[in-house]
Amino acid sequence: MQLQDIGEFNFIDSINSDVINDASTVVTGIGDDCAIYKANPEMEQLVSIDTMVEEIHFSLRYMTPYDVGYRLMTANLSDIAAMGGIPRQVVLSVAAPKALDVAILDEFYKGIKDQCKLHHVNILGGDTVSSQEGIVLTVTIIGEVPRGTAVLRSGARPGDIVGVTNYVGYAATGLGALSYGYDGYDMTILGHQRPDPQIELGQALRMHGVTSMNDISDGLASELHEIAKASGVNIVIDEQIVPLHEETYTLAKSLGTRPVDYALYGGEDFQLVFTAPKELEDTLKKIGQITIIGQVLEGNNIVQMVTKERKIETLEARGYNHFGN
Amino acid sequence: MQLQDIGEFNFIDSINSDVINDASTVVTGIGDDCAIYKANPEMEQLVSIDTMVEEIHFSLRYMTPYDVGYRLMTANLSDIAAMGGIPRQVVLSVAAPKALDVAILDEFYKGIKDQCKLHHVNILGGDTVSSQEGIVLTVTIIGEVPRGTAVLRSGARPGDIVGVTNYVGYAATGLGALSYGYDGYDMTILGHQRPDPQIELGQALRMHGVTSMNDISDGLASELHEIAKASGVNIVIDEQIVPLHEETYTLAKSLGTRPVDYALYGGEDFQLVFTAPKELEDTLKKIGQITIIGQVLEGNNIVQMVTKERKIETLEARGYNHFGN
Incomplete structure (x- = not known):
């Protein structure tokens, strides 16, 4: 079955399960104009965005769709790790050709969802659009870190x-x-x-x-x-x-x-x-x-x-x- | 000049100006693994992601790059407006062919930046990657709304x-x-x-x-x-x-x-x-x-x-x- 057979709205319905791994921070998940979540008032917020393009960052000839999704999430989670932070929420965007087999996208999502589950991160939203050619995956991750403690690149001192x-x-x-x-x-x-x-x-x-x-x-x-x-x-x-x-x-x-x-x-x-x-x-x-x-x-x-x-x-x-x- | 002539890192440097329009919420902007910002403890957080694909959502034959950037931001800001929220931060991703004229991307960014400035929204991060063909623009917007007051789609009642x-x-x-x-x-x-x-x-x-x-x-x-x-x-x-x-x-x-x-x-x-x-x-x-x-x-x-x-x-x-x- 191809993406064009199920339509955008059904596709969004089909991924809207197994996406909340820490309900304590979620007010409203996927399905409205925005998702709504709670930030911890003791924390500062971290945000990062990463994009992977087919045949540039990955090829389905050499990687499974599951591994592509898994690794995309790893790259995002790693940006939070590099600040000493705690990952909390993600939103993701998929641009894919209309003729793409839906089974491939399901596998992408499975890789993304499994990695999110491992790290108690919620998937709060998604935009699914058609592309002319090739798959483009973008994830934005939001995390937290106690106020004033994020580890930057700029703090190295001689003698360290x-x-x-x-x-x-x-x-x-x-x-x-x-x-x-x-x-x-x-x-x-x-x-x-x-x-x-x-x-x-x-x-x-x-x-x-x-x-x-x-x-x-x-x-x-x-x-x-x-x-x-x-x-x-x-x-x-x-x-x-x-x-x-x-x-x-x-x-x-x-x-x-x-x-x-x-x-x-x-x-x-x-x-x-x-x-x-x-x-x-x-x-x-x-x-x-x-x-x-x-x-x-x-x-x-x-x-x-x-x-x-x-x-x-x-x-x-x-x-x-x-x-x- | 083409994108491949300046390289990813110089390109990021070149867009890292005129991006902070409300410094009161920003701890660290573009340039580290994540940006750091402050959430208002009285507020709930809103998040939404939108993607526009060349020749699907826009064509540079009919729209200027400036207008494409401006409208992409409008679509994102509008998702916050639809919840009754206040937009605060955005991160964006651009996938573009290596041969793309840098002047075109500058115009995209100008449209994005001008619309962000009008609404006091900060651009906190960006990922710039090459695509095989066509431009794919993704923006994630983060906003705020007083706790428990976000307007959902689900609240309409007979008699309204x-x-x-x-x-x-x-x-x-x-x-x-x-x-x-x-x-x-x-x-x-x-x-x-x-x-x-x-x-x-x-x-x-x-x-x-x-x-x-x-x-x-x-x-x-x-x-x-x-x-x-x-x-x-x-x-x-x-x-x-x-x-x-x-x-x-x-x-x-x-x-x-x-x-x-x-x-x-x-x-x-x-x-x-x-x-x-x-x-x-x-x-x-x-x-x-x-x-x-x-x-x-x-x-x-x-x-x-x-x-x-x-x-x-x-x-x-x-x-x-x-x-x-």
Whole structure:
């Protein structure tokens, strides 16, 4: 059955179930001109918008519609995590060709709904329109953070330590293994297909007093540059202690590439990179899933890495740039 | 200059000016993973999302990029108006081909920014991505309304009166005149190109205690059906008192069409249609720009019109349906 067979209004009816995962904040959900929700008066509000375009950000030849929906939500939730916030509400827009099989959209929505359910986030509205060609998915996420505590990119100070959560270069390893058709990369392939946002770690890091934070969507090098630029500092990291998964080492060996490059330029890990006062180092390590990989120096937007050969390598800000050539 | 020449990050920098029109609610604007804003603790929050697709909702052959941006914001602001709310924040997403002339996007943004400025709304974020073909614009708007006072579609009660603001069928008249190349339709052509949301009237109607409200984006017949369905009532209106502009009568005469059909099926007026207790009739008329056109009856989702010939005509819910044939 195609989208044009059921019409816009029936389609909206069909997605209006399993969308409220925390009823305490919802006054009126999908179905009126606006949804109505309650903001916690002790909190400041966070908002972010993300769009994924077919054949630019995803291809249904390589990803299931479920995974596309799941990952779109991950990208949005990760923006809230990067502020140390708590995700609350989303609204979404789908532009799709009239001839699209409704089963594909149902799978998109299932991926979106499952990820929202995992994180107790409500879907409060949607706009469904036809496109001339290709699918364009947009999600706006609204979250909360206690007043005055959101972690910006601009708070890094010389002397701070630099840390990351879990493994970096993980999703890029899975993507690489998939593109070469290699076996034995189950963990990182899953990491590529179904990345998860680090919401709890983001809140824990915020409560412990980290000074700046970013989620790693465009590769570690690019995210470090954003912190360095926003904070007016330099950053230096140590190649030897960047936490890479064993599958990353295996793939790099097979392909003759440098393992750390998957972390620096790979993107879409949705882990967190942060800076914190040096005296927090032991406390932060006790959270678990945290590795300290470098430090913040006086300077102005230079990011460097001490290589295994103990040489200084200056890292470029190159990540994924949607309009670059 | 094309979008690909300046790159995503420079483009975001270039739009990050003239976007804060009410600084009192903004903690951190564009530039981090999320924007941060303050919600008024006395208020409930409203949210809505709208998408416009090139060659589906607009064509740059018939509209200027400025007018497209202006009207997209009108559609969003109108969703807040329809709840009796106060618009506060927007975030927007633009998917556009790499080869798009940057001047066109600048004009889109100018239309969006001017309309936001008029209504003291902040632009708190944006995502700019490349598309394979065509422009897709999405705006999420966040507003506020005093707790428990938002006007839903579901509150119409038998015995209520039905009213509209200003003229209906106005934008459709302008569109019709434009498509035939007729002169002498300056007012309605402007109404088609630069419609405005009825935010102040929406708040006034809310404060006076109207029982249901909708904005007229898909034609009066479709909006009345939405109220009738959500409220579980019938509605009857009187053709003779539907407020039409003189240009609508003139165009209908030229084309041999029925004037009221522009109001019933024309759409994109962004006026408000509402129901209210009968005893409010005189009070509401004193607001000005208000016409009482009918009444609410016991029943279940039947919408009828008493024609000039004093016959009963049952109105279909047909409006613009994005996936219909």
